[in-house]
Amino acid sequence: MVPLTSDGHVVFEGVSKTFPGTRRATGTVALRDVSLDIAPGTIYGVIGYSGAGKSTLIRTVNGLEQPTAGRVLVDGTDVASLSGRALRDAQKRTGMIFQQFNLLETVRARDNVALPLRLDGVGAREARARADEVLEFVGLGGRADSHPGELSGGQKQRVGIARALVRQPRILLADEATSALDPTTTGQIIELLRRINSEYGTTVLVVTHEMDVIRDLAGRVAVMEGGAVVEEGAVLDVFVHPQQPITRDFVTTVVPQHLPDRVRTDLGGAALWRLLLLDDQVVQPLVSTVVTELGVSVNMLHADMTEIQEHTVGQMIVAVDGPADRVAAARAYLAERVVSLEEVDA
Amino acid sequence: MNFFDWLSGATAVTPGEDRLTFVTRDMFVKAIGETLQMVGVALVFGTILGIAIGATLALTRRGGILRQPVVYGVLSVVVNLIRSLPFIILLVAILPFTRLVVGTGIGTWAAIVPLTVMVAPYIGRLIENSLLEVPAGLIEAARAMGASPWQILVRVLIPEARGSLVLAITIATIGLTDATAMAGTVGGGGLGTIALDYGWQRYDAFAMLVTVIALIVLVQLIQLLGTRISRRFRRR
Numbered sequence: 001m002v003p004l005t006s007d008g009h010v011v012f013e014g015v016s017k018t019f020p021g022t023r024r025a026t027g028t029v030a031l032r033d034v035s036l037d038i039a040p041g042t043i044y045g046v047i048g049y050s051g052a053g054k055s056t057l058i059r060t061v062n063g064l065e066q067p068t069a070g071r072v073l074v075d076g077t078d079v080a081s082l083s084g085r086a087l088r089d090a091q092k093r094t095g096m097i098f099q100q101f102n103l104l105e106t107v108r109a110r111d112n113v114a115l116p117l118r119l120d121g122v123g124a125r126e127a128r129a130r131a132d133e134v135l136e137f138v139g140l141g142g143r144a145d146s147h148p149g150e151l152s153g154g155q156k157q158r159v160g161i162a163r164a165l166v167r168q169p170r171i172l173l174a175d176e177a178t179s180a181l182d183p184t185t186t187g188q189i190i191e192l193l194r195r196i197n198s199e200y201g202t203t204v205l206v207v208t209h210e211m212d213v214i215r216d217l218a219g220r221v222a223v224m225e226g227g228a229v230v231e232e233g234a235v236l237d238v239f240v241h242p243q244q245p246i247t248r249d250f251v252t253t254v255v256p257q258h259l260p261d262r263v264r265t266d267l268g269g270a271a272l273w274r275l276l277l278l279d280d281q282v283v284q285p286l287v288s289t290v291v292t293e294l295g296v297s298v299n300m301l302h303a304d305m306t307e308i309q310e311h312t313v314g315q316m317i318v319a320v321d322g323p324a325d326r327v328a329a330a331r332a333y334l335a336e337r338v339v340s341l342e343e344v345d346a
Numbered sequence: 347m348n349f350f351d352w353l354s355g356a357t358a359v360t361p362g363e364d365r366l367t368f369v370t371r372d373m374f375v376k377a378i379g380e381t382l383q384m385v386g387v388a389l390v391f392g393t394i395l396g397i398a399i400g401a402t403l404a405l406t407r408r409g410g411i412l413r414q415p416v417v418y419g420v421l422s423v424v425v426n427l428i429r430s431l432p433f434i435i436l437l438v439a440i441l442p443f444t445r446l447v448v449g450t451g452i453g454t455w456a457a458i459v460p461l462t463v464m465v466a467p468y469i470g471r472l473i474e475n476s477l478l479e480v481p482a483g484l485i486e487a488a489r490a491m492g493a494s495p496w497q498i499l500v501r502v503l504i505p506e507a508r509g510s511l512v513l514a515i516t517i518a519t520i521g522l523t524d525a526t527a528m529a530g531t532v533g534g535g536g537l538g539t540i541a542l543d544y545g546w547q548r549y550d551a552f553a554m555l556v557t558v559i560a561l562i563v564l565v566q567l568i569q570l571l572g573t574r575i576s577r578r579f580r581r582r
Contacts, residue, residue: 062490091492102487106505106579115501116491173490 008170008203015070045218095164154185296322400473457534472514509580516572
């Protein structure tokens with residue numbers, strides 16, 4: 001039972017989707033028994049490569065795709081069971097933004113944003129006034145009279161966001177919303193989505209193939225592969241303890257884990273360790289301690305630090321050399337003081 | 347008699363003198379009026395019907411938002427059927443229908459009925475193509491907003507396609523002008539009748555020349571107007 005106060009709640013229950021085959025092609029399984037619970041007011045990320053089913057999944061939330069099995073509960077209503085007017089009414093409670101923005105090219109930014117209200121029968125004057133307010137909120141107050149063709153990609157996406165927000169939905173769906181944008185603009189759009197979430201408590205469901213978007217935006221993440229969710233958890237946990245090979249691949253795109261081959265061969269017999277440190281652990285004098293007190297040599301090969309959900313995650317790759325017993329002691333010392341210590345395959 | 351005498355309204359046939367033409371200026375002006383009337387009226391009705399046909403085809407086709415294969419199939423066959431008839435044959439073939447609609451099989455109005463029947467499926471196909479050019483993402487965005495099929499048509503498809511719709515209707519208008527030349531068959535009059543009855547049958551070179559020039563100017567004006575309006579709509 002969903003409490004009445006917690007609107008913006010999305011629950012996938014055993015959702016499967018098969019696109020029917022034709023005489024020439026066999027059917028495609030897009031979703032396999034997906035179950036997820038997206039808490040109201042959170043930012044939830046779904047990551048996967050193209051064809052993983054993530055776009056199909058997000059489209060079941062506003063009825064653009066009908067699952068072949070399972071339920072998609074939005075604030076307790078099974079969207080998958082709706083059709084016609086009931087479905088359209090449900091769609092009006094959800095906003096959506098797209099990779100290619102999908103704006104009307106022939107009308108001004110203001111009228112693009114006003115469109116959902118016009119569909120609801122709101123008068124032109126009032127709809128435009130409200131559109132102007134939302135454009136102001138997304139930082140496009142001065143461009144309301146521009147046509148989309150006169151706007152940059154980031155500005156177009158802001159118009160798309162304003163259009164999605166103009167009905168004040170409790171849920172915002174973002175389908176690869178930053179994938180067509182450059183890194184700086186991506187950062188600005190992420191910032192805007194965070195602000196929408198924090199100021200209005202809007203539940204944001206983000207689908208992307210970019211792990212840095214997940215890192216900077218989402219609180220929890222589901223990793224999808226072949227239509228199924230293969231891993232799910234708090235973003236920090238997934239970054240620190242990725243379980244599946246595909247998750248490791250995604251984490252690697254943000255936190256590099258591979259040494260160049262040349263460096264590996266040049267190191268000879270030294271032990272190669274990858275240390276992962278969290279928050280206060282990153283400020284410990286680990287290396288100097290093992291060098292001075294345990295008498296091993298430490299060669300720092302790589303170190304980086306990243307911010308995930310207001311946590312600091314540090315990574316070091318070190319080559320440690322010395323008598324076997326001292327190396328073992330150093331390993332024991334370090335293992336106690338970091339989140340994880342693992343051998344890097346030489 | 348020279349061209350300027352003709353232009354001032356002098357009688358065309360002056361016995362014994364060198365004859366410029368059989369056609370008086372007033373006959374010619376009347377013919378232009380008839381051509382414009384036939385094109386204009388058939389265009390208005392043809393466009394109304396054509397938009398309905400084009401929208402139905404675009405919405406009901408496989409992958410369209412209404413997906414009605416039977417409706418699409420039947421309408422598509424009817425459209426192809428009418429379009430496969432040369433206009434001169436259509437004109438005669440539907441005479442009983444024409445009499446039913448306007449009460450007569452002869453005259454300008456009797457020509458307008460087959461012209462409308464000819465141009466509506468033509469405009470329909472052109473409009474279907476224009477509407478299909480609207481990016482699928484836009485339709486998806488509209489569906490995500492909870493827009494009904496009618497709202498998607500009126501608020502998204504037609505506004506986004508209007509530049510290309512105007513060009514489509516321009517092409518159809520020129521096609522109509524072309525077809526009015528055959529209206530003489532049912533006594534519809536117009537420039538085509540002058541060219542055939544006088545220019546062709548009586549070897550009246552002047553009548554032929556004036557008609558040809560008038561038709562060229564008319565078609566140029568239609569295209570110029572269509573291009574202008576379309577460009578204004580496409581301005582982003």
